[in-house]
Amino acid sequence: MKVSLLDDLRRQNPIVFNISNFVTVQDVANGINAIGASPIMSEEVDEADEMVQMSQAVCLNLGAFTTPQVHQIKVTGQLANQYHKPLVVDPVAVGAVKYRAQVAAELFQAFQPDVLRGNAGEIAALAGINWQAKGIDAGEGAADLVTIAETCAKKQKCTVILSGPTDVITDGTRTVQVINGTTLFQTHVGSGDMLSSIVAAFCAIEDDYFEAAQTACLVFAAIGQRVAQADPQMGAGTFIIKLMDALQQTTVAQIEAVAAYE
Amino acid sequence: MKVSLLDDLRRQNPIVFNISNFVTVQDVANGINAIGASPIMSEEVDEADEMVQMSQAVCLNLGAFTTPQVHQIKVTGQLANQYHKPLVVDPVAVGAVKYRAQVAAELFQAFQPDVLRGNAGEIAALAGINWQAKGIDAGEGAADLVTIAETCAKKQKCTVILSGPTDVITDGTRTVQVINGTTLFQTHVGSGDMLSSIVAAFCAIEDDYFEAAQTACLVFAAIGQRVAQADPQMGAGTFIIKLMDALQQTTVAQIEAVAAYE
Amino acid sequence: MKVSLLDDLRRQNPIVFNISNFVTVQDVANGINAIGASPIMSEEVDEADEMVQMSQAVCLNLGAFTTPQVHQIKVTGQLANQYHKPLVVDPVAVGAVKYRAQVAAELFQAFQPDVLRGNAGEIAALAGINWQAKGIDAGEGAADLVTIAETCAKKQKCTVILSGPTDVITDGTRTVQVINGTTLFQTHVGSGDMLSSIVAAFCAIEDDYFEAAQTACLVFAAIGQRVAQADPQMGAGTFIIKLMDALQQTTVAQIEAVAAYE
Structure with a gap:
């Protein structure tokens, strides 16, 4: 776990190109900016080639799922593969909505994600494991979370982040669980989307995407935990608001002091 | 007035499907989440059937008014009627923009709202009463607000909420006025949109939509009033920000202690 | 510099019609509202004529750059010229993305902006001066900022605002530099978009657009500076959040007390 990657990120200020969930796009842009990367967003396929070329990482959020956006997502994913830019995909609600699961399956025929980031319901759906998702929420099921994540990683041939009270990060071989966090993440709709784009920012500056993914999860979870612990009534x-402040201001040493993973 | 419905809502955590105003969508999602329901948003008509089926209530915001979105709104309203899901409609700016008034009239031929929530200018327009609306703001006119709301309820055959410094809620027979509130609601662009979706959340757990609507208005107005009174310089x-905190944390007893309606 | 225009703005509460950047639209609407104007947003070309007619100023943000939105921007810009409504244009990322530079050039054949507001990279691109822009950020170059702004104003035949740590405002003849500000503006993604719409609000109540533009920049920068100075750890x-509060609450006298320009 290389928490010092956060300092590299802040020094390099990589450009992260996002096709973003229209619900949370402003929070995501500000979160990327706060942690020290440079966000760029677009909804127009005609500028996708330029946007991918000028970026150091790409994050595709499947919450943006109109027909023109699905086309833009497909083209952008292919361009990211072609230009060898790290590609993070957030499969919003594929566990709850059959239409999204079908379209996601088609998209994953067209391009290869480097990292998938979702909740238990979403990752279970992409692993082909039975799970009762609930709308955009994780839902519940009997399977072990580590098994779900590892099955998904092997099936989708990429690093997988299963987010929740404990995050499971795995490339199918290496697996780590990040224990840090706070229940306040679940009370804010944009938390998962923001994490996905922050993972992309770490992939922009670290070629081992499993390493980048686990560090991004630890940094995000530890910062959130520190914010929540400062005021139990928060x-x-x-x-x-305090999370945005802390994404900008928390140091590597402060994160290392609370880091909890296994 | 059954303020205890708030506890039912928090216990049941109903899914509210929103076609949302692009200006305020993130605030609305967070507001639904904060009060204890589960938001889901979509802009794609091909997933409308699944979204309506998985939801316990539907809220259509006419601030999202491009041609594809009007089509999506029409289909979704019809599906809500067909699946007997409570349907709340927020007719943004129909009082100020003739184009919106025309399209809204066509939409109300296609489906039947259960609750309409708007400001005086919007509700007057749907009641066929002369009123000088101003952009997205209420504007001014001579007619009595109770008369406007009751006329609209009878004409549109549904519960009507006329929001303002005093909220008027009526199904054409029963009428209540909620006195609670704060002028700070008018300073934040998303307040009305958020109320509309919170009304839908209450309709998800109470079959008497007049009861659900009046309770939602009281809960929202009383929580806002408590927030504003805590700091007169706010x-x-x-x-x-404080409203989001309070939507999540305010108890039934705290609301009952300040409740003012007639 | 007529800071008292702020009182006029608050008294007149002009309607500002925005075609807005989807990333920052909510912040922009709230910022317009907070300073004392009335925002209206739309993505539908069929209501553009009514929207322009009911407005006292128009702001077009080129961050909203899908093909249908470019069409809506073109029509709306032409309507603003036709109805003699002040027209502010924010050319997001035209310095970094060739596609945007080409489309912007076509748009400026179709209508004439009254004010252009951008960062150094964007204004340099519209001036035809070589500059290394970086995504949505300003980037860097050798040319003098005043020269860039004045060249752009003469070439585009309008008032130009080159935003940054120091704002340069010029109509090609008159030039002023606003020294106020804070680096915190750069940490929030919506700051520039918000300033563009606030400039439009000032143009709605002052026919000399250079005067309106310089005053808007001074008001915005001075309010931001006062917010930042209240807490060096912010x-x-x-x-x-504090900026929104201060846009609403700061007085003309408080701004005049810190005003710094030359």
């Missing part, structure tokens, strides 16, 4: 509104 | 930015 | 999240 509500969902205040949390996101 | 500005528009701080208000929305 | 982070990016807290800043935007």
